[in-house]
Amino acid sequence: MSSVKYFSIINFGCKLNIYESESIAYLLSSNGYEITEDHQKASVIIINTCTVTNKTDSKCRYAIRKAKRDNPSAKIVVCGCLVDTDADTLKELGEIDVLITNKNKDKIIDILEILDTNCDIERPFIYNSPVDGSFNFNTHIMSTHSRAFIKIQDGCNNFCSYCKIPFARGRSRSRNYDDIISDIDNIRKTGFHEIILTGINIANYKYDNYLFDDLLDKITDLYPDMRFRLSSIEPQDLGNKFFDVIKKDNICPHFHIPLQSGSDKILKLMNRRYDFNLYYDMLCRIRSVKNNPYISTDIIAGFPSETDDDFMLTYNNALKSDFSYIHLFSYSRREGTKAVEIYPKVPERITGERVKMLTELGINMSRKYLESNLNTKKRIIIERNRSGKEFMTGKTENYLDVVVNRNDLLFKHIYDVEIVKVNDDLTVNGKIIL
Numbered sequence: 397m398s399s400v401k402y403f404s405i406i407n408f409g410c411k412l413n414i415y416e417s418e419s420i421a422y423l424l425s426s427n428g429y430e431i432t433e434d435h436q437k438a439s440v441i442i443i444n445t446c447t448v449t450n451k452t453d454s455k456c457r458y459a460i461r462k463a464k465r466d467n468p469s470a471k472i473v474v475c476g477c478l479v480d481t482d483a484d485t486l487k488e489l490g491e492i493d494v495l496i497t498n499k500n501k502d503k504i505i506d507i508l509e510i511l512d513t514n515c516d517i518e519r520p521f522i523y524n525s526p527v528d529g530s531f532n533f534n535t536h537i538m539s540t541h542s543r544a545f546i547k548i549q550d551g552c553n554n555f556c557s558y559c560k561i562p563f564a565r566g567r568s569r570s571r572n573y574d575d576i577i578s579d580i581d582n583i584r585k586t587g588f589h590e591i592i593l594t595g596i597n598i599a600n601y602k603y604d605n606y607l608f609d610d611l612l613d614k615i616t617d618l619y620p621d622m623r624f625r626l627s628s629i630e631p632q633d634l635g636n637k638f639f640d641v642i643k644k645d646n647i648c649p650h651f652h653i654p655l656q657s658g659s660d661k662i663l664k665l666m667n668r669r670y671d672f673n674l675y676y677d678m679l680c681r682i683r684s685v686k687n688n689p690y691i692s693t694d695i696i697a698g699f700p701s702e703t704d705d706d707f708m709l710t711y712n713n714a715l716k717s718d719f720s721y722i723h724l725f726s727y728s729r730r731e732g733t734k735a736v737e738i739y740p741k742v743p744e745r746i747t748g749e750r751v752k753m754l755t756e757l758g759i760n761m762s763r764k765y766l767e768s769n770l771n772t773k774k775r776i777i778i779e780r781n782r783s784g785k786e787f788m789t790g791k792t793e794n795y796l797d798v799v800v801n802r803n804d805l806l807f808k809h810i811y812d813v814e815i816v817k818v819n820d821d822l823t824v825n826g827k828i829i830l
Contacts, residue, residue, distance in 0.1 A: 408452060643685045655710075655717070
């Protein structure tokens with residue numbers, strides 16, 4: 397009988413959750429466990445949850461029930477934002493062995509030892525140590541990704557009226573500068589060429605005398621051979637120095653900046669800390685220093701009290717902003733947030749119509765941006781083979797997924813490519829330049 401202990405991970409949510417799932421996998425793999433994608437083979441199944449919408453909550457609960465149904469003998473470990481915001485509901489499911497809060501994901505080895513040595517412990521139990529381990533991860537080995545992640549910040553102080561993330565992640569806090577540098581050193585040694593800076597609100601980074609602009613300036617100077625990509629940034633947090641720093645060639649021309657609404661009235665009700673003019677000015681400044689950057693955004697349709705006029709402001713201002721991609725949400729009622737007290741509510745039918753209009757707009761914008769890259773030369777990092785076929789996919793500096801007619805390229809390596817075609821389904825074809 398095999399003595400190997402297998403584990404699997406089911407991940408939901410943002411790049412930060414991806415990073416933390418990879419971190420958990422690294423810890424387990426370094427302590428006698430072996431990862432498997434076959435959940436029925438695993439003795440431990442970890443579900444890393446998200447709570448961005450009610451629909452996401454439902455998907456997480458379904459995954460928990462299915463994991464136990466498919467593998468009744470496995471230990472079911474649930475962590476992530478849904479644990480911090482809705483542990484009582486999760487405890488009622490009955491399938492879970494242990495719930496882990498966000499600040500304690502780093503303690504996975506100790507937690508599994510408790511499960512192994514305390515057979516009589518009440519299940520599920522909540523592991524919630526007072527020691528914040530948010531930055532106790534070391535993920536320079538990320539076997540399933542061609543690009544590395546570094547978590548530089550966690551938590552949020554904004555308390556947008558529709559959002560539960562501050563309750564799930566706590567107040568904003570930043571990682572030790574020296575630890576970030578050490579992580580980058582280790583990442584370079586393992587063959588990565590791109591690092592994604594991630595967190596809940598990375599532009600809010602502040603450690604000792606280092607602000608986000610300072611950190612970005614320093615690491616891009618220290619590691620000119622690495623390319624750095626930013627995860628989501630909030631418009632109100634960007635100072636003048638930011639626009640000077642991003643001129644550097646090793647900062648990817650790719651920015652995700654949530655708009656949420658193009659109506660100043662709705663932005664105020666959302667407790668967003670900017671108006672559209674500030675937002676649009678920021679876009680113009682980015683475009684003045686980066687050539688044809690990929691700019692994506694989040695928009696919420698159907699926020700309480702959103703009138704037809706408010707929606708058309710959002711639609712027209714999104715059009716004016718000329719986004720490369722719109723990540724679209726229908727408003728989701730989240731108990732415990734201020735938005736549940738805002739009236740009148742927008743009927744689902746109206747919200748659906750608005751989502752449909754914005755979806756069509758987003759598709760047209762994406763096509764326009766992709767076509768603006770035709771016949772240009774880019775640099776791709778090879779990500780994967782496409783189902784064992786003769787094609788491979790790589791990510792450009794400006795976030796295009798490019799399919800190339802090759803199957804002999806090296807994973808994680810950088811190649812020059814020419815963009816030759818944008819297909820009807822918005823996939824992009826490229827030709828490797830030798």
